[in-house]
Amino acid sequence: MDHDCIDLNLKQTASATLPTEYGQFRILVFQTRGSDLAHAVLIKGNVAGKEGIPIRVHSECLTGDALFSMKCDCGEQLEEAFKYLSKKPSGVIIYLRQEGRGIGLANKIKAYALQDTGLDTVEANQALGLPIDSRSYHEAAQIIKHLKIKSIDLLTNNPKKLESLQKCGIKIAKRIDIKIKPNKFNSGYLKIKKSKLGHLLTN
Numbered sequence: 001m002d003h004d005c006i007d008l009n010l011k012q013t014a015s016a017t018l019p020t021e022y023g024q025f026r027i028l029v030f031q032t033r034g035s036d037l038a039h040a041v042l043i044k045g046n047v048a049g050k051e052g053i054p055i056r057v058h059s060e061c062l063t064g065d066a067l068f069s070m071k072c073d074c075g076e077q078l079e080e081a082f083k084y085l086s087k088k089p090s091g092v093i094i095y096l097r098q099e100g101r102g103i104g105l106a107n108k109i110k111a112y113a114l115q116d117t118g119l120d121t122v123e124a125n126q127a128l129g130l131p132i133d134s135r136s137y138h139e140a141a142q143i144i145k146h147l148k149i150k151s152i153d154l155l156t157n158n159p160k161k162l163e164s165l166q167k168c169g170i171k172i173a174k175r176i177d178i179k180i181k182p183n184k185f186n187s188g189y190l191k192i193k194k195s196k197l198g199h200l201l202t203n
């Protein structure tokens with residue numbers, strides 16, 4: 001994540017309207033040539049040429065986002081972002097297809113199996129010889145530039161995400177906390193996010 005910003009040659013490949021429980025959006029699909037991975041971008045209102053557009057850059061978590069998993073806080077963070085945007089005239093959700101902090105679903109579930117034996121989220125990845133966090137936000141930066149957004153209010157607790165976007169030339173007007181109440185399954189995970197991964201969690 002410390003390497004320079006890479007031009008991934010992302011192209012918008014589809015778009016349509018998308019009504020949601022949290023308001024009316026436009027959905028855009030972005031892909032890199034030669035990759036099947038399709039990133040989804042939800043846009044509310046007019047964002048081109050605007051300052052301080054609220055944006056959630058969310059990395060895919062199938063178990064948390066779609067399968068109601070209580071092992072992490074991903075689904076709740078995504079929902080909080082939608083709720084936040086529902087009160088604003090404009091905003092963007094960038095849904096990046098980098099499951100399991102970039103290691104993919106199968107590896108994430110292998111790491112969960114090790115966590116069942118007592119390892120924490122960082123130790124489990126290390127035991128499998130996998131990176132602890134291989135997510136990249138270069139795609140997100142390119143999408144924000146493509147949308148001609150001048151500056152953003154980033155909804156995140158992750159300072160690395162903020163830094164990475166800034167390195168790619170994105171102007172951050174402010175960071176907006178996402179407050180999640182821990183449950184008995186994810187409280188340990190949230191503590192590790194704070195102590196080992198540097199997330200700024202207030203609870």
Ligand SMILES: [Zn+2]
Pocket residue numbers: 061063064065072073074075
């Ligand atoms: Zn998750």
